[in-house]
Amino acid sequence: MSEIKKGPWKIEEDEVLIKHVKKYGPRDWSSIRSKGLLQRTGKSCRLRWVNKLRPNLKTGVKFSAEEERTVVELQAQFGNKWARIATYLPGRTDNDVKNLWSSRQKRLAKILRTSAPQPSKPQKNINREPPILQEVHSVEAPKLNSLAEESSLSMSQYCSSSYMNNFDTTNMVSLPELVNSTSLPFEPDLFQLEFTPNEKRTCIWPQFPLPFPQIPLQTNFGHPLEHQELHMKLEETDFLDYFGQLSASDIGNVQVPLVPSCSGPVRRSEIVVKREMDNPVTPDSFIDDFPMDMFDYIDPLPSPSEW
DNA sequence: AAGCTGGGCAACCGCAGTGAC
DNA sequence: TGTCACTGCGGTTGCCCAGCT
Numbered sequence: 001m002s003e004i005k006k007g008p009w010k011i012e013e014d015e016v017l018i019k020h021v022k023k024y025g026p027r028d029w030s031s032i033r034s035k036g037l038l039q040r041t042g043k044s045c046r047l048r049w050v051n052k053l054r055p056n057l058k059t060g061v062k063f064s065a066e067e068e069r070t071v072v073e074l075q076a077q078f079g080n081k082w083a084r085i086a087t088y089l090p091g092r093t094d095n096d097v098k099n100l101w102s103s104r105q106k107r108l109a110k111i112l113r114t115s116a117p118q119p120s121k122p123q124k125n126i127n128r129e130p131p132i133l134q135e136v137h138s139v140e141a142p143k144l145n146s147l148a149e150e151s152s153l154s155m156s157q158y159c160s161s162s163y164m165n166n167f168d169t170t171n172m173v174s175l176p177e178l179v180n181s182t183s184l185p186f187e188p189d190l191f192q193l194e195f196t197p198n199e200k201r202t203c204i205w206p207q208f209p210l211p212f213p214q215i216p217l218q219t220n221f222g223h224p225l226e227h228q229e230l231h232m233k234l235e236e237t238d239f240l241d242y243f244g245q246l247s248a249s250d251i252g253n254v255q256v257p258l259v260p261s262c263s264g265p266v267r268r269s270e271i272v273v274k275r276e277m278d279n280p281v282t283p284d285s286f287i288d289d290f291p292m293d294m295f296d297y298i299d300p301l302p303s304p305s306e307w
Numbered sequence: 308a309a310g311c312t313g314g315g316c317a318a319c320c321g322c323a324g325t326g327a328c
Numbered sequence: 329t330g331t332c333a334c335t336g337c338g339g340t341t342g343c344c345c346a347g348c349t
Contacts, residue, residue, distance in 0.1 A: 043320090
């Protein structure tokens with residue numbers, strides 16, 4: 001048997017493959033080699049067909065913002081089930097979706113990495129904000145990208161964000177933890193942005209008793225908050241809107257479905273707004289280029305101006 | 308102009324599921 | 329029931345090219 005050929009496909013090879021599929025349908029991939037038609041493995045032939053030769057593919061067409069949003073939402077829902085996600089995007093292959101996601105994560109990681117303050121020694125969750133919040137404080141305005149039209153997000157998107165996807169249910173974060181800088185559920189490795197697919201993910205707010213713990217919240221803006229005040233402010237934010245008509249005391253063990261909802265408007269992070277004041281950049285350009293899940297993460301926090 | 312870097316993309320690899328025997 | 333071949337999927341790698349220095 002001749003050597004197995006690898007590497008880029010030639011036009012002639014494509015033609016042979018197309019002929020085979022026309023004749024026998026998209027199957028019997030192994031027979032292509034056994035018949036001596038091509039020196040490619042069956043797997044290689046199938047991959048070539050699925051990713052490049054199949055009809056109705058959007059080859060060379062960039063993902064639209066809508067498609068990108070769909071990918072983000074479905075990834076939150078299904079995890080890294082690229083083939084499954086691709087079925088929701090006509091003309092897109094699992095490889096396309098996978099590459100898109102990979103690029104997106106690289107882009108985000110770079111934004112976070114390049115803007116991160118370099119600590120002299122790693123400190124583990126001591127008197128610090130969640131790392132992501134720190135990054136957001138200092139991040140520089142990136143260039144625009146296709147996510148530019150992202151302007152409103154829901155709390156459910158927060159729960160379905162890729163950040164949250166980093167956590168197994170064992171890593172669920174409570175709201176008090178989120179706002180309490182002395183108790184952090186995050187690990188520095190979060191910035192590796194490696195995900196743990198988990199189809200049954202739910203966003204659980206374990207034991208969210210109100211009023212909040214008697215720990216003054218020390219923000220980056222130097223505004224200690226008493227829990228009652230924070231409670232009041234949180235109620236004013238639309239983050240509680242997510243929970244619909246639940247009273248605050250009902251929120252103790254809410255399980256939030258990960259399917260993104262179309263709930264009401266959610267403001268951009270006030271933290272980002274604060275930072276914009278410190279480092280004026282064009283607001284839109286600053287906001288718009290962030291991966292939407294970055295805002296997902298920080299949306300629930302109340303506005304410093306409201307404190 | 309040359310070298311470097313990063314993003315996008317195509318293709319390969321390894322593993323798992325499934326069905327035929 | 330076990331084995332094998334085939335197929336599908338997700339992770340990873342490597343190439344190409346545009347933009348930057």
